Amino acid sequence: MVKDRSVIQIWIIAYKTAQKAAIYGLADLFSMAEYACAAKQKIKVEIISDEALYSVGKEIPNVIILPPSLDKIPNRSDNQNLLKFLLHYHEQGCILASICAGTFILAETNLLNNREATTHWAYAEIFKYTFPNVIIKEDKILIDDGDIITAGGMMAWIDLGLRVVERFLDRSIMLRTTQFMLIDPPRKLQSSYINFMPKYNHGDKAILKAQRWLLNTNLRKVTVKDLVNQSGLEERTFLRRFKKSTKLTPKAYLQHFKIERARNILASTNASIDQISWEIGYADTSSFRKNFTKITSLTPREYRRKYGIKT
Missing domain, CATH: 1.10.10.60 (Homeodomain-like)
Known part of the structure; x- marks a missing residue:
């Protein structure tokens, strides 16, 4: 179905262990962005559960977002239908975005192979081990690679949401949204948050x-x-x-x-x-x-x- 260009379609995937605060926080942020642009652009947000993946309409969304996981790293065996769903819409031109441990799900599609991505710094080592073909940049909070956007940290949904607003509306609307919500513009680095965590379980x-x-x-x-x-x-x-x-x-x-x-x-x-x-x-x-x-x-x-x- 041809997109209505006057409406920005955003789907947020409420998979089994997805963080609810991020899901509803993103919905609120996009609502505030719509208010910030004085209704000149309609933003339609849909929250889609695992069970509803194949009951959604035929329209192609602009963005599909994978929130953080409350169980840290999502179970790979739970995501087979979701992976097919993501690949299908990506082929239709939809942007895929992930936050924190949601990047583990996105990486299972193989769309991140040989590309830069980020996740929470505490998960970086296991991510590198699990997905050696992904160029993980754990010092970065946000990486916008065109058709793929990844963000690190459980609260980085704010940074990702603002980046989506900036891309589909403009920077002035994004900044106005931050003013309404009393939040900072998207951050660039995780470096100041990263604690040095020496490895003691190596067996030597x-x-x-x-x-x-x-x-x-x-x-x-x-x-x-x-x-x-x-x-x-x-x-x-x-x-x-x-x-x-x-x-x-x-x-x-x-x-x-x-x-x-x-x-x-x-x-x-x-x-x-x-x-x-x-x-x-x-x-x-x-x-x-x-x-x-x-x-x-x-x-x-x-x-x-x-x-x-x-x-």
Whole structure:
């Protein structure tokens, strides 16, 4: 059926474990966008359950959205009918969009193969293992690749919804929608939200011994050599096994570990930047600032302003 160009058709899939707050939040956001454009553009939102996939009308929607999942990662065996449904409408020119763990469902269609996509940073490793042909960019909150849009994080439905408004209406309407709803325009990065989560379940006892030692040691003078000594391994063996176990070189691991410690101190104390830099083993504060900004996409001062406990 030919689309009525005066109406933007948006379907939100209420699959079994989909987050209801995202489903109805998106519906409200699009309603506000319609209000923001003074009724010059009609937005029709339909919430479609698994049972109703093949009872929808013959019209082709502009966008189909897969919300986040409350069960973290959707069960692959539950989605066979949904996958056929998504592929059918994508072939008809419909844009497919996913949020957080919803990207796991979208990836099962193979439409993401050899393309960039994002999901929640905490699911990135298992996503890479499950879908090795997808170029996952967990540092990004939103990736708009034309016919496919992916967003990371359970609350990234706001960012995705605003991006859809911007594409089908215009930027001014999107910004007016944010003003009505008292929310920020779409964010770009997850970097400042990502916690460093070391891998401890790799099964290499020597590497684990070094990791656990690091948890309770003074970081001011820690070096890679100290980690080698704690492991009891020959250096070349340690470097090879450490990278295999943690997916990071010892140098990169130490850097991420120190920056994570700095994040905690910045958020919970009023210690000066110089003092924190010294506390975690940076003799040069400018080097600390540079590495902190590289990893979190915020300067230490910006990070404290955003996440620090006000005292």
